[in-house]
Amino acid sequence: MAALRDAVARVLTSDRASIRRLVHVPTTVAYRVEGDPSRSFTIRLDRRPCEVTDLEPSEIELTLSAAQAAQAATGELSLVAGVLSGAIAYRGPVRQYLEVEPIIRGALAEDAGYDDGAEHTRGAGVVGSRVDTGLLAIETRGLHKAFGSNAVLRGLDIGIPEGTITVVLGPSGTGKSVLLSHVIGVLQPDAGEVLIRGRSLKHMSRSDVLGLRRGIGVMFQDGALFSAMSVYDNVAFPLRQHTDLDEGEIRDVVEDRLDSVGMLYAIDRMPGELSGGMRKRAGLARALVLNPSLILCDEPDSGLDPVRTALLGDVLVEQHAAYGGTMIVVTHNIALAKRIADYMCVLWRGQLLAAGMAQELIASEEPFIQQFLAGASQGPLGMDA
Ligand SMILES: Nc1ncnc2c1ncn2[C@@H]1O[C@H](COP(=O)(O)OP(=O)(O)OP(=O)(O)O)[C@@H](O)[C@H]1O
Numbered sequence: 001m002a003a004l005r006d007a008v009a010r011v012l013t014s015d016r017a018s019i020r021r022l023v024h025v026p027t028t029v030a031y032r033v034e035g036d037p038s039r040s041f042t043i044r045l046d047r048r049p050c051e052v053t054d055l056e057p058s059e060i061e062l063t064l065s066a067a068q069a070a071q072a073a074t075g076e077l078s079l080v081a082g083v084l085s086g087a088i089a090y091r092g093p094v095r096q097y098l099e100v101e102p103i104i105r106g107a108l109a110e111d112a113g114y115d116d117g118a119e120h121t122r123g124a125g126v127v128g129s130r131v132d133t134g135l136l137a138i139e140t141r142g143l144h145k146a147f148g149s150n151a152v153l154r155g156l157d158i159g160i161p162e163g164t165i166t167v168v169l170g171p172s173g174t175g176k177s178v179l180l181s182h183v184i185g186v187l188q189p190d191a192g193e194v195l196i197r198g199r200s201l202k203h204m205s206r207s208d209v210l211g212l213r214r215g216i217g218v219m220f221q222d223g224a225l226f227s228a229m230s231v232y233d234n235v236a237f238p239l240r241q242h243t244d245l246d247e248g249e250i251r252d253v254v255e256d257r258l259d260s261v262g263m264l265y266a267i268d269r270m271p272g273e274l275s276g277g278m279r280k281r282a283g284l285a286r287a288l289v290l291n292p293s294l295i296l297c298d299e300p301d302s303g304l305d306p307v308r309t310a311l312l313g314d315v316l317v318e319q320h321a322a323y324g325g326t327m328i329v330v331t332h333n334i335a336l337a338k339r340i341a342d343y344m345c346v347l348w349r350g351q352l353l354a355a356g357m358a359q360e361l362i363a364s365e366e367p368f369i370q371q372f373l374a375g376a377s378q379g380p381l382g383m384d385a
């Protein structure tokens with residue numbers, strides 16, 4: 001088996017989108033392998049491409065046993081498991097590291113041809129994936145939700161890996177928006193629970209849930225702008241609520257955000273004066289304005305033309321690259337999904353049909369997934385799904 005250092009160096013110079021994204025993380029990580037100084041090294045994640053150098057002072061230090069180093073080289077090592085067992089020492093911006101770690105580890109696993117199947121993931125029909133449940137930003141366990149006789153979520157077990165852009169796909173009416181409403185605590189489960197970064201919403205006080213919600217950037221399916229406020233005031237709203245920025249600073253941030261979604265020219269318009277696509281883009285600017293570490297976007301592309309949809313994909317990827325965190329994007333747009341997703345989940349009839357790294361899902365031979373990703377009318381999925 002290749003030494004950890006070589007494996008990491010090889011992966012970091014690859015041109016995968018997820019690896020390219022790592023250069024935006026201003027973090028250095030030192031790996032020390034006990035008893036084997038030749039395998040100890042530092043990864044500089046802020047270089048393009050990321051660099052593996054000799055051991056040098058770093059923001060985060062991981063000390064691995066030789067056995068752990070071997071596991072790390074195949075992507076098997078769960079950082080969280082290592083931390084919990086006391087085998088890995090670290091300091092510095094651990095949050096940031098946790099966000100990049102699944103990407104490196106997933107890439108290492110792929111590089112090593114490691115395939116350990118579904119045992120690290122939750123849910124039925126999971127496509128082989130190396131993402132472990134120790135690093136989930138969001139998890140649902142046995143989530144049930146019915147509206148009257150309409151059973152929408154039927155024991156949904158889903159895990160959204162930390163540090164990824166996860167795209168949630170599924171037929172219309174299958175419960176995607178209902179799932180997001182549970183994540184922000186707007187809807188309560190009939191049974192089961194939702195965990196955000198390991199904390200169950202069930203056990204949180206109302207004020208804790210509200211505090212948590214403030215840290216989540218949400219772009220609703222309909223844009224959900226405040227109709228009595230201009231576009232400027234809508235995007236400025238979270239800054240006024242949650243920061244001490246003065247009005248000049250707020251204007252700078254708002255203009256910058258609106259520019260990134262191509263809406264600067266409409267800054268003084270009222271929501272009623274916008275097209276559907278414009279409302280969505282203003283909603284996205286507002287969702288991103290505080291650079292939250294958790295972002296939920298419900299069909300950010302609906303109502304956008306193909307060029308703006310592609311540009312919106314770039315905005316999401318750039319945002320994620322610059323600020324890390326976890327992004328959940330619900331969409332019906334397969335091209336957009338393929339463009340931005342690290343990880344994909346497919347919902348069907350209120351359950352998780354499949355989940356896995358984007359490339360694995362795209363390569364899946366499962367007929368439903370194939371039909372869904374190809375947008376084909378022939379297949380197991382009909383109008384009544
Ligand atoms: N507040 C509510 N009260 C009653 N029924 C609801 C409510 N919210 C959603 N539903 C129902 O739950 C089901 C799932 O709705 P949801 O909005 O989650 O679908 P979706 O997967 O997001 O679909 P789409 O892709 O069309 O947006 C639908 O049958 C819908 O009518």
Ligand SMILES: [Mg+2]
Nearest residue numbers: 176177221298
């Ligand atoms: Mg929806």
